[in-house]
Amino acid sequence: MKRLIVLVIAYMFIAGMVFAADNAAHDVILNVVDVCLIDLNNTSDVTLSTSAPAQGGLDPVGATDATKLLQYTSLVPSGDHRNITVQWGALDAAPAGTSLRVEATSVPANCGSAAPQVNISDSAAYLITNIGSCATGIGANGAALLYTFSVDDVTQLQVGDTSTVTVTFTLTDAS
Secondary structure (H helix, E strand, O other): OHHHHHHHHHHHHHHHHHOOOOOOOOOOOOOOOOEEEEEEOOOOOOOOOOEOOOOOOOOOEOEEEEEEEEEEEEEOOOOOOEEEEEEEOOOOOOOOOEEEEEEEEEOOOOOOEEOOOEEOOOOOEEEEEEEOOEEOOOOOOOEEEEEEEEEOOHHHOOOOOOOOOOEEEEEEEOO
């Protein structure tokens, strides 16, 4: 009987060693940080020129360009939003009798709301508003831009009048 008790105790000891387990653990802290980045799909120049009308007596025709995409990433706290404004430099101006406008013609889902066409000047104007946490994508993705160069007053046009303006888009916290 003593022998049986010793065998049972030995078996329990060996079985306990076989099924023994140990572990180690630690916390991993996951943190989402504020991100506010804006780019263009390319920064090459855009050239817009007036052209002759279809027949004599009509005003010269402006031009459009739709080759640019705004690409942005925005991470904001719950309930906060950002806006994108557009403007040119304080010393920039369109040729006399003309204007330059821009419009975001398509904004990716959940990446803000496009404002109506904006006349570009040295004062910042809202182009896209109500931007929450989003990323437009890169490459062929982003908010499509349509530039419109318009003839506003034909009597002020002068052949050879050329202006180079630097158009700046700014992604800012909504106030």
